[in-house]
Amino acid sequence: MGKKLLLDKVGVAGIQKYDVYRREGGYAAVEKALKALTPEIILDEVKKSGLRGRGGAGFPTGMKWSFLAKPPGVPRHLVCNADESEPGTFKDRYLMEKLPHLLIEGMITSSFALGANTSYIYIRGEYAYIYKILETAIQEAYKAGWLGKNILGTGYDLDLYMQIGAGAYICGEETALLESLEGKRGNPRIKPPFPAIAGLWGRPTVVNNVETLMAVVPIINFGGEAYSKIGIGRSTGTKLISASGHINKPGVYEIDLGLPVEEFIYSQEYCGGILGGRKMKAVVAGGSSVPILPTELILRTAKGEPRLMTYESLGDGGFATGTMLGSGGFIVMDESTSIVKNLYTFSRFYHHESCGQCSPCREGTGWMEKILHKVLSGHGTLRDIDLLWDIQQKIDGKTICPLGEAAAWPVASAIRHFRSEFEDFVKNPQSIQDVKHYYRLTGEKA
Amino acid sequence: MPKVTIDGQTIDVPAGTTILQAARMIGGDIVPPAMCYYSKLKTSGGYCRTCIVQVSQGSTADPRPMPKPVASCRTNVMDGMVVKNITSPEVLEARAGVVEFLLLNHPLDCPICDQAGECHLQDLGYEHGKADTRYEFERRTFEKIDIGNYIQLHMTRCILCYRCVKVADQLTDGRVHGVINRGEVSEISTYIQNAIDNDLSGNMIDVCPVGALTDKTFRFKNRVWFTKPADANCTCTKCTGKVRLWFKGDEILRVTARKDEYGEVVDWICNECRFKKRKLSDWVIEGPAKVNRHSVISQNHYESLRAIQFDTRLQTAVLNGHKSKLGEGPLNPNNL
Amino acid sequence: MAGSKKIQFSEKAMAYVRELIARYPAGKQKSAVIPILHLAQAEFDGWLSAPVMDYVASLLNIQSIEVYEVASFYSMFNLKPVGKCTIEVCHTSSCWLRGAEDIIRHIEKKLNISAGETTTDGMFTLKKVECLGACGYAPMFQVGADFYENLTIQKTDELLEKFRKEGKRQTYCNHLVDVK
Numbered sequence: 001m002g003k004k005l006l007l008d009k010v011g012v013a014g015i016q017k018y019d020v021y022r023r024e025g026g027y028a029a030v031e032k033a034l035k036a037l038t039p040e041i042i043l044d045e046v047k048k049s050g051l052r053g054r055g056g057a058g059f060p061t062g063m064k065w066s067f068l069a070k071p072p073g074v075p076r077h078l079v080c081n082a083d084e085s086e087p088g089t090f091k092d093r094y095l096m097e098k099l100p101h102l103l104i105e106g107m108i109t110s111s112f113a114l115g116a117n118t119s120y121i122y123i124r125g126e127y128a129y130i131y132k133i134l135e136t137a138i139q140e141a142y143k144a145g146w147l148g149k150n151i152l153g154t155g156y157d158l159d160l161y162m163q164i165g166a167g168a169y170i171c172g173e174e175t176a177l178l179e180s181l182e183g184k185r186g187n188p189r190i191k192p193p194f195p196a197i198a199g200l201w202g203r204p205t206v207v208n209n210v211e212t213l214m215a216v217v218p219i220i221n222f223g224g225e226a227y228s229k230i231g232i233g234r235s236t237g238t239k240l241i242s243a244s245g246h247i248n249k250p251g252v253y254e255i256d257l258g259l260p261v262e263e264f265i266y267s268q269e270y271c272g273g274i275l276g277g278r279k280m281k282a283v284v285a286g287g288s289s290v291p292i293l294p295t296e297l298i299l300r301t302a303k304g305e306p307r308l309m310t311y312e313s314l315g316d317g318g319f320a321t322g323t324m325l326g327s328g329g330f331i332v333m334d335e336s337t338s339i340v341k342n343l344y345t346f347s348r349f350y351h352h353e354s355c356g357q358c359s360p361c362r363e364g365t366g367w368m369e370k371i372l373h374k375v376l377s378g379h380g381t382l383r384d385i386d387l388l389w390d391i392q393q394k395i396d397g398k399t400i401c402p403l404g405e406a407a408a409w410p411v412a413s414a415i416r417h418f419r420s421e422f423e424d425f426v427k428n429p430q431s432i433q434d435v436k437h438y439y440r441l442t443g444e445k446a
Numbered sequence: 447m448p449k450v451t452i453d454g455q456t457i458d459v460p461a462g463t464t465i466l467q468a469a470r471m472i473g474g475d476i477v478p479p480a481m482c483y484y485s486k487l488k489t490s491g492g493y494c495r496t497c498i499v500q501v502s503q504g505s506t507a508d509p510r511p512m513p514k515p516v517a518s519c520r521t522n523v524m525d526g527m528v529v530k531n532i533t534s535p536e537v538l539e540a541r542a543g544v545v546e547f548l549l550l551n552h553p554l555d556c557p558i559c560d561q562a563g564e565c566h567l568q569d570l571g572y573e574h575g576k577a578d579t580r581y582e583f584e585r586r587t588f589e590k591i592d593i594g595n596y597i598q599l600h601m602t603r604c605i606l607c608y609r610c611v612k613v614a615d616q617l618t619d620g621r622v623h624g625v626i627n628r629g630e631v632s633e634i635s636t637y638i639q640n641a642i643d644n645d646l647s648g649n650m651i652d653v654c655p656v657g658a659l660t661d662k663t664f665r666f667k668n669r670v671w672f673t674k675p676a677d678a679n680c681t682c683t684k685c686t687g688k689v690r691l692w693f694k695g696d697e698i699l700r701v702t703a704r705k706d707e708y709g710e711v712v713d714w715i716c717n718e719c720r721f722k723k724r725k726l727s728d729w730v731i732e733g734p735a736k737v738n739r740h741s742v743i744s745q746n747h748y749e750s751l752r753a754i755q756f757d758t759r760l761q762t763a764v765l766n767g768h769k770s771k772l773g774e775g776p777l778n779p780n781n782l
Numbered sequence: 783m784a785g786s787k788k789i790q791f792s793e794k795a796m797a798y799v800r801e802l803i804a805r806y807p808a809g810k811q812k813s814a815v816i817p818i819l820h821l822a823q824a825e826f827d828g829w830l831s832a833p834v835m836d837y838v839a840s841l842l843n844i845q846s847i848e849v850y851e852v853a854s855f856y857s858m859f860n861l862k863p864v865g866k867c868t869i870e871v872c873h874t875s876s877c878w879l880r881g882a883e884d885i886i887r888h889i890e891k892k893l894n895i896s897a898g899e900t901t902t903d904g905m906f907t908l909k910k911v912e913c914l915g916a917c918g919y920a921p922m923f924q925v926g927a928d929f930y931e932n933l934t935i936q937k938t939d940e941l942l943e944k945f946r947k948e949g950k951r952q953t954y955c956n957h958l959v960d961v962k
Contacts (some may be wrong), residue, residue: 067868075807087874087913118807125858125915126819128927128954161805163506166816168628169912182847183812185625185855190492190520201810244917246877251918288875288913331876331917349912355855356606356632363547366630370583387580394543397514398495434879624847626854 003230005218005238006211007254010098016133018140021101027146029220033109034154037220042113048215048224050236055081055172055209056287058311061216067196068114069204077205078116080107080213081177082123084288085169087349088329091240092210094252096123099214100137100199104160106213108146109220114206118159122177125166135162169353173401174207175199176355187357187402210239229426231257235310239328241270246280246334248272261285261307261314262299265332280416285314286326288346289406291413292339293323302394319413329388338432339418340425343410344372350407361404364395368411375422378429385422389415448525452476452499453533465518465529470708476531477708479570481548481655482607483519485710490612494605495544496570500537503528515540528617528751533746538574545575551585551630552656555617560598561657566709567605569750570647588633596662596721597651600634604658607632610650617714618644634658645684646663648720652703652711663721664692664700673699675735680728684716704735789837794920795821799841811842815852818842824953828868829860847895857911858954865900865907866951869942870924873910876917885921886910888935892942926952 013421014020033042047062068076080103082090095104103121111119123131138160141147149157168186168359171177176191178200195234199205215237219227228236235257244250247265249272255264264270265280273281282291283298300307302321307313314325333342351365371384392408399405415422425432447458450468453476459468467485469477478499483491491497497519501512506526520528531537537637549571556562588601606625611634614623626635651659673692680687692700700718703711723729791799799818806813818829818838828833842849853859860868869889873882886908890896893906900907916922919931930939930941945952 085913088917090915093915120805123916125816125856125954126924127822129929132927163805163813164817164820166820167858168856180816181813182810183815183852184844185628187850189518201807242918244920245879248919268607282819284875294868329917331879333879337879342875342878345873345878349874350627352857352912353631356494356627356629359544359605360495361545362606362630362632363550367550367581367583395549398498398540398544400492400517407934621845622847624851626850627853628857 002254003238004254005230006095006102006214006240007228009076014099016100016137018101018137018144021099022144026101027105029217030105030108030112030146031152033112033220034152034156036237039113039115042109042220043226045219046113049215049219050224050231050234051215051219051227052235052311053209054211054215054239054328056086056289058325061212062206064196064208065110065114065206067194068206069197070115071204075118075203076114076116077200077203078107078114078119079174079177079181079200079205079207080109080119080121080210080345081172081174081207082121082127082210083165083177084127084327085116085124085172085353086289086327086329087346088244088284088331089242089287091242091252091328093127093130094117094242095210095214095240096127097133098209100134101141102214102217103134103210104137104141104146104217107160108141108151108158110206110208110213110216111158111160112156116163116206117157120161120163120181120200122163122171122181124171125164128164131162131164138162149289169349170355170401170403173403176401177207178205185355187355188403208414232308232310233312235312235325237327239309240328241309241328242354243271243330243332245330245332246275246278246337247332248275253430255309256379257310259309261309264309264330271330271332274332274334277335280332281316281335281337282333282339284323284329284331284333284410286324287329288331288349289402289409290324290326291319291322291409292343292417293321293413294417297321297417298323318400320416323397323413339414339421340372341376343414344369344376346410347372350403354403354407358400358404360395360398361400364391364404365407367391368407375425376432378425378432380422380426382423382426385415385419385426448523448527450523450525450527450529452529453531456554459523463523465499465501465516465521465523465527466491467533469518469529469531475563478518478531479566479574480519480708481566481605482572482609484609484612484653485677485708487609487612487653488616490607490609491733492517494548494607496541496548496574498537498540498544500530500534502530502534517595541574541578546579547572548605549575549579550581550604551602553585555603558666559600559657560660560665560670561603561654564709565657566655586630588631591635592636594647595716596648598662599634599666600658600660601635603656604634605656606632606634607655609653609655613650613653617646617649623647623650645716645718646714648717649703649711649714651720652705655709661700661702661720663724667699668694675737676703677732677735678729679732680719680723680730682716682719685719686713686715688713689715689719689729691729691731696726698726698729701767707753789826790826790832791821791841795825803842812844812848815842815844815849816856819849819853820954823859824951824955827863828866828951828953829863863900865904866949867905867925867945868907868909868952870909870911870914871897871917872912872914872920872922872924874913877913879919879923880920882921884935885923885933885938887940888938892939905949906942927954928952 009015009024043065051060067264107119123245147160163181171180171186172445173188180186195205210251230237237255238254241253253270266273280295282294284291284292301316314323316322347369349367354361354365356362371388392411395404396408451457451467457472478497480497481494498515499518500515500541503509505524614621651661661723672696678691690702690704691698695762703715786959794935802814802817803811822834822838823830830853836846839846839849847848897908897910916929920931922931
């Protein structure tokens with residue numbers, strides 16, 4: 001069993017409450033940071049830790065922080081990206097619901113390091129009930145003197161506010177999130193300039209994921225170096241994995257980066273194997289946008305080495321035979337799953353969530369969904385499969401923001417690894433009917 | 447001054463120049479087409495993706511190529527940058543893809559569209575697109591919205607370039623015009639039939655690259671290629687009064703702003719000049735205007751289109767009474 | 783309906799509106815538009831009519847179109863009347879893998895409506911929605927601010943019965959306004 005850095009206290013009764021959290025050692029990182037450390041030292045510790053953005057892109061957090069412009073007299077902001085919406089990902093929700101004060105602690109520490117005096121948590125609208133949990137925790141933190149003016153008598157001021165969204169996946173993209181926080185449509189901005197130069201209201205801004213900001217707490221408590229010793233190579237520390245689909249124990253797990261994929265799926269400590277003892281067919285390892293891999297490639301790389309839960313190992317082989325760690329949204333599919341139908345749900349999702357600003361994504365996502373619908377209605381042709389391939393290529397890399405890639409990659413990987421399934425549907429439309437009976441409700445016969 | 451090379455031609459440009467502007471300074475075939483960028487409208491560009499180019503060398507200081515094609519209208523040149531536009535087959539292929547996306551839901555109702563003959567989408571399709579479409583689904587439609595007495599909105603033709611929204615934002619006070627809804631069903635709209643009622647709103651017609659916003663007073667009056675343009679002026683308190691008149695005989699059918707070689711308005715004009723002054727005595731005629739008509743229709747270039755190959759399989763199938771595979775759904779040559 | 787009563791926030795809601803606006807720097811009050819629209823939707827019968835959006839615009843001193851642009855972009859804002867209880871069933875990948883379609887079909891049959899429709903008594907609206915971030919507890923639906931997870935047919939029936947009995951309007955603000 002790996003070390004738990006974020007979830008070590010999750011089982012403590014009442015840990016959502018300030019008193020309990022504090023009694024269990026909470027806010028020690030803020031104390032240490034504000035009293036004993038300087039912003040430069042904190043930045044250095046975060047750099048040393050090797051922490052990489054946990055929202056999906058995996059960009060080194062310390063480097064992102066160091067890009068922040070610091071023009072004199074201009075306020076800077078830290079914004080927490082709690083707009084978790086990538087299908088298959090629900091770890092931030094779990095973290096915020098169970099450990100609201102850990103996020104606040106991470107945000108105070110990070111805001112101090114960045115020299116921000118007003119910070120925001122942008123949470124997706126659907127998480128309205130967590131909004132209240134966090135709002136309550138923030139009020140507690142204000143009352144206890146961790147927020148507000150002259151925190152711990154150090155002269156450092158910080159206001160922390162919640163901001164709620166209203167249903168738009170695209171707001172997880174950091175510039176769309178900032179637009180939304182400014183009270184506008186969630187249209188991603190054209191970059192440059194990057195938020196580090198001109199972000200919220202044109203001011204220098206850092207946007208970090210929930211889990212990233214929480215990870216700053218153990219980094220400050222135990223030191224960046226200690227954190228960097230967990231994991232393998234450039235994949236340091238622990239990672240929260242959201243596990244869902246046809247597994248016995250779906251849920252959120254904190255793993256040491258470097259855990260073998262096979263162990264994660266089959267051990268009782270984690271997913272507990274495939275539902276009903278069936279065979280596994282495929283896995284989407286990092287949220288819906290990363291390439292889907294068939295069993296043989298998710299368990300072992302093309303070179304035959306065991307696939308590990310790290311940025312590098314999951315990426316081994318590129319898109320030809322590999323995938324990405326992404327947000328850690330782990331969707332497992334058993335042998336009964338129709339890859340085409342699953343892909344359809346992804347394509348429908350991206351079509352629904354396209355903001356409509358740029359033409360390849362606005363037009364292409366809908367087109368792909370319609371073709372997949374046609375295939376699933378028994379009207380598909382072999383040429384449709386090639387057309388899908390061509391459309392995804394014409395979207396990939398041609399759009400303003402990464403939603404284009406996110407929509408293209410699932411289509412590309414499904415065709416790359418499961419082309420025969422598409423062909424079966426086209427050649428034998430009757431077989432689609434058979435698939436439909438596999439949609440199963442847990443514990444009940446469909 | 448940064449030095450940039452585009453398709454082998456090198457030019458020194460002021461710092462802060464975009465790749466597209468640099469290409470326009472060089473001129474000729476290497477200028478990327480632009481459907482949403484408009485030099486006179488701040489923050490325009492970046493949406494349509496037709497102007498994408500390959501940056502094969504970022505700069506002298508950092509010669510790495512950029513990993514993805516970039517929107518030339520929104521990317522500033524760096525000293526020593528090397529750009530490939532028409533010399534990159536990948537760019538041309540990607541651009542053809544963008545043209546296909548833009549035309550995907552376009553109604554192609556050019557025969558009844560007042561914009562035909564001066565439509566940038568027609569030009570784009572002609573110059574960068576392919577002769578056939580691979581889209582076989584119903585094209586999207588919108589509920590008709592009346593946006594006042596002077597401007598006709600055809601949302602089905604819109605390519606969401608945002609130029610009209612920027613005009614409303616940057617030229618007029620009290621914006622009532624904007625983009626509503628999301629994704630594929632986004633539409634420019636005043637939402638609840640709010641009339642667009644201000645002195646400069648007519649400029650939206652001139653910036654619209656397609657037939658989404660057209661002049662209601664000119665509606666179905668004539669095809670633009672049958673009308674003769676002349677530059678004219680008048681003394682106007684609201685604008686420069688420098689306009690272009692479009693004649694049939696000596697009747698003024700339409701008044702627009704004057705446009706440069708990239709189809710951009712030279713001087714914004716007011717609604718009174720545009721919609722109200724239709725008598726010869728309202729104007730001082732300067733002389734015939736030279737119009738850059740490179741559109742397929744006005745050039746009679748049909749013969750230079752590569753031979754269109756009709757798919758005879760479909761006709762044959764229909765004649766033979768062939769039904770599509772499952773007895774329903776569109777009859778598609780590919781299904782046969 | 784919104785038209786039949788005066789469009790005006792209660793004192794309590796207004797206090798919350800002022801507090802929301804105070805979260806942003808002077809002149810950046812537009813930032814509060816989304817939370818205020820949530821509040822307006824909850825206060826004014828579960829949807830945003832044009833007069834309600836105009837009212838929100840006037841509170842924030844911005845143009846109405848700026849509110850329409852935002853309200854029509856985000857999927858949680860209803861621009862048409864909905865039932866008292868909107869059942870939003872997630873049907874993206876993980877939920878689909880665990881039987882979301884069975885749940886949708888069952889509710890459709892039970893309420894005698896198709897997804898996207900409202901029951902004739904105005905009690906229920908059924909919506910199919912994309913990923914709500916409950917993938918590990920699938921299948922699930924959201925009603926108001928609450929998630930109902932690990933659904934079975936039986937559990938779904940019990941919940942429908944509960945909502946019908948309560949008979950009250952379910953809003954995303956169930957938890958929002960009472961924070962203080």
